[in-house]
Amino acid sequence: xxxxxxxxxxxxxxxxxxxxxxxxxxxxxxxxxxxxxxxxxxxxxxxxxxxxxxxxxxxxxxxxxxxxxxxxxxxxxxxxxxxxxxxxxxxxxxxxxxxxxxxxxxxxxxxxxxxxxxxxxxxxxxxxxxxxxxxxxxxxxxxxxxxxxxxxxxxxxxxxxxxxxxxxxxxxxxxxxxxxxxxxxxxxxxxxxxxxxxxxxxxxxxxxxxxx
Numbered sequence: 001x002x003x004x005x006x007x008x009x010x011x012x013x014x015x016x017x018x019x020x021x022x023x024x025x026x027x028x029x030x031x032x033x034x035x036x037x038x039x040x041x042x043x044x045x046x047x048x049x050x051x052x053x054x055x056x057x058x059x060x061x062x063x064x065x066x067x068x069x070x071x072x073x074x075x076x077x078x079x080x081x082x083x084x085x086x087x088x089x090x091x092x093x094x095x096x097x098x099x100x101x102x103x104x105x106x107x108x109x110x111x112x113x114x115x116x117x118x119x120x121x122x123x124x125x126x127x128x129x130x131x132x133x134x135x136x137x138x139x140x141x142x143x144x145x146x147x148x149x150x151x152x153x154x155x156x157x158x159x160x161x162x163x164x165x166x167x168x169x170x171x172x173x174x175x176x177x178x179x180x181x182x183x184x185x186x187x188x189x190x191x192x193x194x195x196x197x198x199x200x201x202x203x204x205x206x207x208x209x210x211x212x
Contacts (some may be wrong), residue, residue, distance in 0.1 A: 003177070004038060018045075024041075024158070048155070062091075064100050065194040070091055073139055082128070085111055095162055095163070096162060096164045097190060097191065097192045097196070098123050098192070099191065099192060099193050100193065101136075101138045101189070101191050101196060102191065103138055103140070103189065105163075106140075106161070106163055106189050107124060108163070108164070109161045109163065110124065110158060110161070113154060113157035113158050113160075113161060114144070114154050114157070114158075116153070116154075116157060116184075117146065117150040117151075117153050117154050117157075117203065119144060119145075119146045119147055119150045120146035120150045120151055120154045121145045122142065122144050122154075123138070123143040124142050124143075125138055125139070125141045126138075126140060126141070127139030127140055127186055128141075129186075131179065135190055135192075136191055136192065136193060137188040137190045137191070138188070138189050139168070139186055139187070139188055139190070139191060140184075140186070140187045140188075140189065141181070141184070141185075141186055141187075142158075142184075142185045142186070142187055143182065143184050143185075144183040144185075145175055145180060145181070145182050145183075146180055146181070147179055147181070148172075148179065148180075148181045151172070151181055151183050153166075155170070155183060155185070158187070163189060164189070164190045165187055165188060165189040165190065166188055167186070167187055168183050168187065168188050169179065169184075169185060169186040170183065170184070170185040170186075171183070171184045171185070172184075172207060190200045209210075
């Protein structure tokens with residue numbers, strides 16, 4: 001029995017050595033595989049990832065630039081489409097509120113309104129009372145005479161003139177027993193000069209008042 005046990009010990013040591021050799025080979029294989037995977041990820045996958053990231057950023061920048069250009073083009077199209085309406089609005093504003101008094105044009109439109117009622121006569125004169133309001137305006141004294149309804153229509157037509165104006169004072173009295181009336185009114189017609197012209201006029205008025 002002693003000899004049998006003695007002969008078994010070397011075989012056990014040999015088995016352990018063989019197992020250790022096998023395990024060491026497996027560890028080396030796993031280590032080499034890990035190194036290869038790490039090298040593949042470091043030298044192949046990482047540069048590709050960086051390149052894809054840069055490409056993604058470049059694509060994002062191009063999309064932003066394209067969106068800005070599209071928005072700018074849309075705004076340009078909208079502005080171009082609004083140019084005719086803006087020009088019409090500007091022309092309408094200039095007609096209603098010109099840069100000069102242009103009293104002759106207002107009197108022409110006044111004659112057209114009164115001519116629609118032939119039974120009404122008119123007299124127009126420059127107002128002797130100067131206007132001292134904040135907005136530049138010219139005062140006119142108007143007298144209309146005729147039947148009440150016709151005079152009323154004439155006054156309504158004058159109010160509808162395409163020029164910024166208002167009746168500062170209006171008084172209606174009976175003219176005769178035939179039903180005619182007399183309407184005496186003071187009309188202010190406004191205008192809007194340039195800022196430089198308005199400043200020069202204000203300075204001229206101030207100097208004139210100082211001299212007096």
